[in-house]
Amino acid sequence: MGPRSRGRARGEAPREEGGVSSDWPLWEVFVRAKGGLSHRHVGSVHAPDAELALRHARDTYTRRLEGVSLWVVPSAKIVASDPDEVGELFEPAESKIYRHPTFYDIPDEVKHI
Amino acid sequence: MYTTELQKTAKIENLEDPKLLEAFEARVAADEFIEPKDWMPEAYRRTLTRQISQHAHSEIVGMLPEGNWITRAPSLRRKAILLAKVQDEAGHGLYLYCAAETLGTSRQQMIEALHSGKAKYSTIFNYPTLTWADIGAIGWLVDGAAIMNQVPLQRTSYGPYARAMVRVCKEESFHQRQGYEIMIALANGTAEQKRMAQDALNRWWWPSLMMFGPPDADSPNTAQSMRWRIKRETNDELRQKFVDITVPQADFLGLSVPDAALKWNEEKGGHDFGEIDWEEFYAVVRGEGPVAKERMKARREAWDNGAWVREAAAAHEEKRRARKAA
Numbered sequence: 001m002g003p004r005s006r007g008r009a010r011g012e013a014p015r016e017e018g019g020v021s022s023d024w025p026l027w028e029v030f031v032r033a034k035g036g037l038s039h040r041h042v043g044s045v046h047a048p049d050a051e052l053a054l055r056h057a058r059d060t061y062t063r064r065l066e067g068v069s070l071w072v073v074p075s076a077k078i079v080a081s082d083p084d085e086v087g088e089l090f091e092p093a094e095s096k097i098y099r100h101p102t103f104y105d106i107p108d109e110v111k112h113i
Numbered sequence: 114m115y116t117t118e119l120q121k122t123a124k125i126e127n128l129e130d131p132k133l134l135e136a137f138e139a140r141v142a143a144d145e146f147i148e149p150k151d152w153m154p155e156a157y158r159r160t161l162t163r164q165i166s167q168h169a170h171s172e173i174v175g176m177l178p179e180g181n182w183i184t185r186a187p188s189l190r191r192k193a194i195l196l197a198k199v200q201d202e203a204g205h206g207l208y209l210y211c212a213a214e215t216l217g218t219s220r221q222q223m224i225e226a227l228h229s230g231k232a233k234y235s236t237i238f239n240y241p242t243l244t245w246a247d248i249g250a251i252g253w254l255v256d257g258a259a260i261m262n263q264v265p266l267q268r269t270s271y272g273p274y275a276r277a278m279v280r281v282c283k284e285e286s287f288h289q290r291q292g293y294e295i296m297i298a299l300a301n302g303t304a305e306q307k308r309m310a311q312d313a314l315n316r317w318w319w320p321s322l323m324m325f326g327p328p329d330a331d332s333p334n335t336a337q338s339m340r341w342r343i344k345r346e347t348n349d350e351l352r353q354k355f356v357d358i359t360v361p362q363a364d365f366l367g368l369s370v371p372d373a374a375l376k377w378n379e380e381k382g383g384h385d386f387g388e389i390d391w392e393e394f395y396a397v398v399r400g401e402g403p404v405a406k407e408r409m410k411a412r413r414e415a416w417d418n419g420a421w422v423r424e425a426a427a428a429h430e431e432k433r434r435a436r437k438a439a
Binding site: 035036037038069096098099100101103104105106107109110111112113 | 194275284294297
């Protein structure tokens with residue numbers, strides 16, 4: 001069920017497989033839209049280092065007041081779940097409808113519950 | 114409450130740079146959120162670290178009284194629901210530990226503080242769950258009180274705590290309803306079942322009111338916490354709201370709240386209610402609750418018995434790294 005490394009991670013230059021990529025490494029960009037909200041993934045940029053990644057992210061993703069804070073994370077550092085395991089990972093929650101408040105019968109005259 | 118002040122601290126001293134402090138207070142007063150890398154007064158950091166970690170400990174210890182009934186739930190439906198609820202409490206503890214860690218403490222420090230008895234958790238979990246009706250009463254009253262307290266905390270000034278509360282409140286909305294549903298079933302059941310429901314209400318009512326913490330007059334740091342918007346409503350305000358909402362719910366069940374002084378006060382638009390036994394509250398805070406020792410023993414044993422799993426995971430990782438390096 002754990003993450004599997006399948007092929008190379010996104011953003012990792014394909015060095016061992018012949019040819020040296022001249023692309024800068026890829027960084028994933030997260031923007032906090034306004035104070036109090038979490039950072040949300042908005043896209044990615046190529047950059048040689050963290051400082052430039054932040055600058056590129058700022059220029060690429062926040063030209064219209066989209067946010068108040070930026071995170072950049074090396075894409076190669078992100079570990080993703082395996083799409084082939086989507087069923088075993090997420091389907092078990094489907095039948096657990098009792099995790100939702102609407103599952104319970106509470107008469108209308110009972111308030112604030 | 115989960116989050117109330119359980120450790121009285123010396124008066125907060127202000128040794129901070131007045132300029133930074135002023136800017137900070139202006140941000141908070143403008144309802145801005147403070148984030149981990151922002152400057153904050155030491156007392157703010159300390160208060161939040163204590164409050165969030167106590168809240169996390171409460172979620173974790175809070176699994177014990179209900180976990181006690183999972184194997185004895187009266188039907189498969191009730192068992193699945195109770196299991197899901199206890200799983201949620203574990204998850205909520207983990208969200209909160211992570212939120213506390215953004216303030217510079219570590220998981221290990223927090224766990225050690227809990228296990229050594231240095232850290233506090235909500236007094237409510239030091240009462241025993243004697244019958245199945247207690248599971249109904251806990252969902253209805255204890256989770257009801259928790260929600261009452263947590264809803265305003267979604268707007269608390271510290272961003273990571275506020276966001277954890279948003280998630281917790283959303284997930285917790287079923288907890289109270291499942292408890293009340295149990296109470297409805299018992300209250301409409303046999304005479305014996307109804308008696309069990311009344312008995313559970315009798316035992317959980319006062320400890321639930323204590324969850325909101327000491328009266329405002331005896332809560333010395335409330336004013337500071339309100340000013341910093343760590344707290345958004347005082348203990349007494351929340352307690353009053355809880356009573357006003359809960360009494361009609363008890364009426365609907367045909368159960369009576371165990372308080373002879375309870376009376377609707379038209380003038381104030383709320384209920385008057387009897388004096389809480391604060392001696393009992395402070396005794397439980399000091400660790401003298403009816404099952405305080407059992408709770409701590411269960412937590413320490415769970416930690417010790419899980420040690421081999423943590424060690425095995427670390428050993429596995431070590432081996433994998435060595436293999437990769439070879």
